[in-house]
Amino acid sequence: MPELIEVELYRKAATRTIGRTISAVSISSNKYLREGTSSADLRSVVSGSQLGNVRRIGKLLLLEVGTAVIGVRFGMTGRLIVDGEVTINELLYTTNEVQERHIRFSVEFDDGGTLAVIDPRGFGNVELNPDESLLGPDALGISEGGFREICHNSKSTLKALLLDQRKISGIGNLLCDEILWRSGIAPSRISRSLNTKEIKRVASEVKGTIKDLAKRGGSHMGKLQSERHENGVCPLDGFPLSRSTVAGRTSWWCPEHQL
DNA sequence: ATTGTGGCCTGCCCGC
DNA sequence: TGCGGGCAGGCCACAA
Numbered sequence: 001m002p003e004l005i006e007v008e009l010y011r012k013a014a015t016r017t018i019g020r021t022i023s024a025v026s027i028s029s030n031k032y033l034r035e036g037t038s039s040a041d042l043r044s045v046v047s048g049s050q051l052g053n054v055r056r057i058g059k060l061l062l063l064e065v066g067t068a069v070i071g072v073r074f075g076m077t078g079r080l081i082v083d084g085e086v087t088i089n090e091l092l093y094t095t096n097e098v099q100e101r102h103i104r105f106s107v108e109f110d111d112g113g114t115l116a117v118i119d120p121r122g123f124g125n126v127e128l129n130p131d132e133s134l135l136g137p138d139a140l141g142i143s144e145g146g147f148r149e150i151c152h153n154s155k156s157t158l159k160a161l162l163l164d165q166r167k168i169s170g171i172g173n174l175l176c177d178e179i180l181w182r183s184g185i186a187p188s189r190i191s192r193s194l195n196t197k198e199i200k201r202v203a204s205e206v207k208g209t210i211k212d213l214a215k216r217g218g219s220h221m222g223k224l225q226s227e228r229h230e231n232g233v234c235p236l237d238g239f240p241l242s243r244s245t246v247a248g249r250t251s252w253w254c255p256e257h258q259l
Numbered sequence: 260a261t262t263g264t265g266g267c268c269t270g271c272c273c274g275c
Numbered sequence: 276t277g278c279g280g281g282c283a284g285g286c287c288a289c290a291a
Contacts, residue, residue, distance in 0.1 A: 001284065031267090035287095059285080076284050077269080093283045095270060102269090121268045123285055156261060165286085173284055248263065249284070264290085273281085 001092055002074040003219040004058060004139055004170030004210060010080035011056040013087045014063065018054060020109040022046045022065065027126065032104045032119075034073075034127035041128055042070070046107070051115075057135050058169025063107075063115075071130030072105070075123025081116040092174075092220050094120045139170035139206050147203040151191040158194070158202070159187035160247035171206070173249050178222035179209045181236075186258045187246040228252045 002010070025046050027039050045068040052064035061080075063070040074080075077094035080087045086098060098118060105126050106116035117124065137146060150168060154161050161167055162176045171179070180187050183205045185198060194202065213221050223235050232241045232252065239256035 003285095073285080075268095075286075078285095093270080120270070121285095123267070123269095125286090154260090160261080163285095245263095247261095250282090262291085264288105266288085267286095269283105271282090273279105275278090 001076055001172050001174055001219055002059060002078055002088075003172035003175050004056075005175075005214045005219050006088055006091075007056055007059050007061055007074060007170075008214070010061055010074070010087050011054055013080055013082045013085070014054040014061065014115060016082055017051050017107075017109065017113065017115050019050060020111060020113065021048065021050050022107055023048075023110045024108045026106050026108075028104045032122065032125055034071075034125040034130075037126065037128040042126070045128065046070070051107070051109075057132060057138055058165055059172070060130065060132075060135060060169070062130070062132070069129050071127040072117060073124045073127070074117070075119060075121060075125070077121045078104075078117055078119035078124035081114070081118055083113040083115075086118070088218070135165055135169040136167040137169065139168050140210055142168055142203065142206060144200060144203040147206070148196075148199050151194055151199055154191040156191060157187060157246055158185055158189045158191045159249070159251060161191045162206075163247055163249065168206075170210075172219060173251075174219045174222065174225065174228075175210065175213065176249075177228070177252055178213065178224050179205050180253060180258060181222075181224045181234075182209055184257050184259065186255070187251045187253055188244070189259075224252065 046065050049065045055062040061072040102118045102120045104117050104119045106114055108114050162171050183202045234254035237256050241252050242255045243252055
């Protein structure tokens with residue numbers, strides 16, 4: 001589950017390749033290219049060019065090459081390998097073993113180095129010049145006022161809102177449950193029903209939780225994570241956790257303190 | 260505008 | 276020992 005935290009680590013690792021000249025790109029299969037991007041386009045844009053800036057919006061990694069931008073989405077099991085070094089050693093719901101057949105995309109540099117995406121399940125994709133305007137503000141940069149406005153304009157549940165990358169980008173299912181748990185808000189709460197105090201709390205926990213989990217080692221290092229299973233109990237009050245599907249996603253939450 | 264469902268694809272774990 | 280089924284969750288297409 002590469003969420004904002006993991007993709008930020010990928011971005012940092014990718015900065016090591018800024019300024020290098022690209023000698024070749026390869027893609028495992030056209031299936032790994034997003035609809036609208038062809039391998040010929042990709043090749044013509046990058047051949048002989050230098051890698052420019054490396055940016056991130058939410059879970060989307062952006063590699064600038066001349067005037068073009070290569071967007072990389074990591075799906076559930078994608079990891080970045082820079083010069084043979086795997087950026088993250090442990091990811092949930094997948095194998096962490098590096099297998100050649102799982103390399104989906106790679107950029108070779110004329111100095112012999114590489115930047116590659118390894119993604120066992122292949123849910124990720126590569127897109128040329130992705131429409132960045134489709135993504136909401138990055139979760140780490142969201143302001144309280146901005147968050148209040150998003151809440152007031154939404155008829156959906158808070159869980160659906162936090163996971164909606166068009167409204168706020170970077171939060172995945174695990175981060176989401178942890179944020180809600182720390183905020184004391186049930187996932188099924190309608191966003192518009194939050195009072196000023198609650199909005200303040202959630203806005204603060206969005207940033208606080210991401211920063212804290214980054215320190216703890218990743219999206220899967222939340223305090224709730226170890227109890228996200230049958231018969232799990234709330235680490236805060238010991239109450240049995242509830243499991244339900246909200247916004248189409250498995251949600252674990254404490255009915256005692258999340259209201 | 261929002262929700263639900265199914266699909267993509269692989270690995271892991273469980274029960275038989 | 277091995278096989279099948281269920282499940283994990285990011286993201287998209289589609290239907291309602």
